[in-house]
Amino acid sequence: MTSTTPDPGLVARLRAAGCVFAEDEAALLEAEPVSSQEREAMVVRRVAGEPLELILGWAEFCGLRIRVAPGVFVPRQRSALMVDLAVRAAGRGAVRRVLDLGCGTGALGAAVAARVPAAEIWATDIDPAAVACARENLPPDRVLLGDLYDPLPDGLEFDVIVANAPYVPSAEIRNMPPEARDHEHHVALDGGADGLDVQRRVIEQAPKHLTPGGVLVIESGQEQAPVTARLMREQGLVAEIHHDEELYATAVTGTV
Structure with missing residues (x-):
């Protein structure tokens, strides 16, 4: 500026x-x-x-x-809370790998990499436009096209998984600002009837992709966060809800 x-x-x-x-x-x-x-x-x-x-x-x-690129989810400033939580988790020990799950532009992975240079960043997204965009912001050979964890090599485990999975209920998309509703692919916005369909799948599969002591970080709506935390506990994760009033942000962490 x-x-x-x-x-x-x-x-x-x-x-x-x-x-x-x-x-x-x-x-x-x-x-x-x-x-x-x-x-x-x-x-x-x-x-x-x-x-x-x-x-x-x-x-x-x-x-x-x-x-950024047409159709791809534009990173929101509130997601900086997820980066802070991921970096905090990284500070507990030597972090080898971080996964930006449903990466969009790859902004979360890029921000973590900037603050934890030793981390090996991987990313996945189901939207080809997002993958192409993320490959401009992250090491391109580790940005993979596919549904959630599916495209990852077998046996790959992560110390931190960050997942800004869509959490807007389907019926609420029409009420979103037009910049998002009309310009971002709905696969990055639509979280199903209660907004948690994708989160459920992320959480259910997370334990087998996390190292011992690994941390899953998920952005959530403030009203949805208790449900997200319960879903994590049902998978054996130690869940904690985090709020940042300045960023108007809520995220939930689940630790193995």
């Missing part, structure tokens, strides 16, 4: 289009190294409702620029 004040006319256009953080968005658009004609085209796209991250081609997450 530039240190100069963004053009008031651009700010006004963005604000009139409903951009809540119009000043910040204007500064980001003005900072792009493009011609005035190209910048105007970017502004037109934003005013029409296209997500800013897709227009820029990147999203800021945990101090990193994460490449």
Whole structure:
């Protein structure tokens, strides 16, 4: 972002289009190294409702620029809580492997790698567009296409698994902001009738993929978190609910 004040006319256009953080968005658009004609085209796209991250081609997450792509789930700032919890788990001992399960852009894995450089990051996603995008943010040979744990090599175990599995109930997707509802593939949003269908599968299979003392980290809605924790306990994991008021974030950890 530039240190100069963004053009008031651009700010006004963005604000009139409903951009809540119009000043910040204007500064980001003005900072792009493009011609005035190209910048105007970017502004037109934003005013029409296209997500800013897709227009820029990147999203800021945990101090990193994460490449994004059309249809792929854009990392949310609240997911920084998952990164903090994963790094905290890593601090308990030597971490060899971390799995970013249902990785989307691979933002979680990339953020953990930036803070735990010795960790070997793996990632999976069922969406080919997400896999292609994540391969730009993570070591491409360890980003695998497939359903949850299915594409992983046999016998591979992880010290930390981070899973931002979809947890929006199917009937609630229509109430999501249009940037998500209209621009992200619903496979990354739809959690089934109660929002926990994918989480159940993640949790059920997690113990056989975790090392002794390994930790599963799952993002959750605040009201869903007690159910997520119960599901973990049913699989023999020691569950703990975590909240971050500043990030408006909730996550649940389950330790083997």
